[in-house]
Amino acid sequence: xxxxxxxxxxxxxxxxxxxxxxxxxxxxxxxxxxxxxxxxxxxxxxxxxxxxxxxxxxxxxxxxxxxxxxxxxxxxxxxxxxxxxxxxxxxxxxxxxxxxxxxxxxxxxxxxxxxxxxxxxxxxxxxxxxxxxxxxxxxxxxxxxxxxxxxxxxxxxxxxxxxxxxxxxxxxxxxxxxxxxxxxxxxxxxxxxxxxxxx
Amino acid sequence: xxxxxxxxxxxxxxxxxxxxxxxxxxxxxxxxxxxxxxxxxxxxxxxxxxxxxxxxxxxxxxxxxxxxxxxxxxxxxxxxxxxxxxxxxxxxxxxxxxxxxxxxxxxxxxxxxxxxxxxxxxxxxxxxxxxxxxxxxxxxxxxxxxxxxxxxxxxxxxxxxxxxxxxxxxxxxxxxxxxxxxxxxxxxxxxxxxxxxxx
DNA sequence: GGCTTAACCTAATGTCATTAGGTTCAGATG
DNA sequence: CATCTGAACCTAATGACATTAGGTTAAGCC
Numbered sequence: 108x109x110x111x112x113x114x115x116x117x118x119x120x121x122x123x124x125x126x127x128x129x130x131x132x133x134x135x136x137x138x139x140x141x142x143x144x145x146x147x148x149x150x151x152x153x154x155x156x157x158x159x160x161x162x163x164x165x166x167x168x169x170x171x172x173x174x175x176x177x178x179x180x181x182x183x184x185x186x187x188x189x190x191x192x193x194x195x196x197x198x199x200x201x202x203x204x205x206x207x208x209x210x211x212x213x214x215x216x217x218x219x220x221x222x223x224x225x226x227x228x229x230x231x232x233x234x235x236x237x238x239x240x241x242x243x244x245x246x247x248x249x250x251x252x253x254x255x256x257x258x259x260x261x262x263x264x265x266x267x268x269x270x271x272x273x274x275x276x277x278x279x280x281x282x283x284x285x286x287x288x289x290x291x292x293x294x295x296x297x298x299x300x301x302x303x304x305x306x
Numbered sequence: 307x308x309x310x311x312x313x314x315x316x317x318x319x320x321x322x323x324x325x326x327x328x329x330x331x332x333x334x335x336x337x338x339x340x341x342x343x344x345x346x347x348x349x350x351x352x353x354x355x356x357x358x359x360x361x362x363x364x365x366x367x368x369x370x371x372x373x374x375x376x377x378x379x380x381x382x383x384x385x386x387x388x389x390x391x392x393x394x395x396x397x398x399x400x401x402x403x404x405x406x407x408x409x410x411x412x413x414x415x416x417x418x419x420x421x422x423x424x425x426x427x428x429x430x431x432x433x434x435x436x437x438x439x440x441x442x443x444x445x446x447x448x449x450x451x452x453x454x455x456x457x458x459x460x461x462x463x464x465x466x467x468x469x470x471x472x473x474x475x476x477x478x479x480x481x482x483x484x485x486x487x488x489x490x491x492x493x494x495x496x497x498x499x500x501x502x503x504x505x
Numbered sequence: 506g507g508c509t510t511a512a513c514c515t516a517a518t519g520t521c522a523t524t525a526g527g528t529t530c531a532g533a534t535g
Numbered sequence: 536c537a538t539c540t541g542a543a544c545c546t547a548a549t550g551a552c553a554t555t556a557g558g559t560t561a562a563g564c565c
Binding site for chain 1: 551552553554555556
């Protein structure tokens with residue numbers, strides 16, 4: 108009495124891991140749990156994925172791709188504050204919808220370079236960010252600094268929110284909107300270097 | 307031939323865990339490893355700490371306390387941009403010096419409430435942040451929004467930096483300085499709500 | 506119909522987390 | 536000083552997991 112083959116592949120395993128991550132948290136994504144979900148023995152997974160760390164890396168890349176696609180869709184044809192808000196909301200929405208996947212993208216990168224090279228997500232995300240800021244007409248190195256500031260703020264907010272850091276009375280939603288306003292204003296009048304500062 | 311007693315206590319175990327976290331990363335902090343470092347059997351730790359999760363929670367609280375103290379020291383007697391920069395630099399320095407401990411503070415909070423109540427760190431940190439922003443004379447709810455923005459930016463930057471997100475040519479150091487400039491400018495001219503916006 | 510190649514499986518090893526049920530040391534009590 | 540007590544440790548055992556080695560078996564190709 109044999110079961111039919113599950114027809115696994117690296118992508119299928121990764122997807123199962125990603126789903127599990129969203130359901131029970133990334134650090135409860137175990138080989139055993141993924142195998143269980145796929146109706147397969149633990150050892151079978153190793154034919155498709157090098158090991159747990161590799162699986163996590165794949166989940167991270169999958170998440171990066173998905174997130175990028177969503178941002179690209181939502182920012183298409185927009186510019187200026189419109190684009191900034193669309194970008195940020197898409198970013199945050201993805202994190203909300205896929206907390207486990209999003210967490211995976213935070214891991215200090217220890218991903219198979221060969222694999223990473225094939226995944227368009229991370230590179231694409233950087234391009235999108237630079238493109239989104241084009242309307243603010245910043246020159247290097249200010250542009251890079253601005254990109255880093257925006258990324259930091261979005262990631263920081265979403266991350267703290269997920270960790271329960273905003274347990275306060277005021278809805279995170281409202282603070283989010285104000286932060287985006289603030290970012291926009293900031294980008295419009297990016298502070299010139301103080302004359303006194305030697306840097 | 308018996309060894310001398312190690313004279314353990316919950317705090318000592320926590321400290322060993324924290325040191326280990328900084329050395330090998332928080333998720334390599336295991337009961338076994340901590341026990342090994344203390345020259346004790348795994349089971350002995352359970353007399354001082356409920357379980358792994360509890361240990362991590364204690365490390366997080368320890369880190370929060372330490373970080374808060376450092377920020378308090380460095381911002382004492384300062385105000386305005388001076389205070390902001392001191393605050394931010396102390397924050398970032400702590401994360402650099404104690405990456406494992408810092409990571410522990412990011413965990414979605416699952417800490418024994420009774421324990422958390424005794425730890426002044428988290429509460430103190432919030433107070434310090436509000437105090438630091440006093441110079442900018444914001445009223446609620448803007449003040450809360452500003453606090454959240456600052457926390458998000460600092461945490462996001464440090465977190466991305468630690469994850470290797472700034473692999474670019476431009477030194478993170480320089481971007482950091484510019485981001486603080488930007489935050490300061492932003493706080494000085496916190497954008498008024500747009501007249502058109504119904505919120 | 507045999508062959509190759511994946512896709513799976515069984516078995517085994519080693520690391521951890523955690524619990525149960527003792528020892529033993531250090532200091533208070535008599 | 537003898538002892539009692541509680542905290543500090545230990546041994547032993549169980550049960551997840553991760554990972555490897557060494558088979559089976561299904562599916563498509565000739």
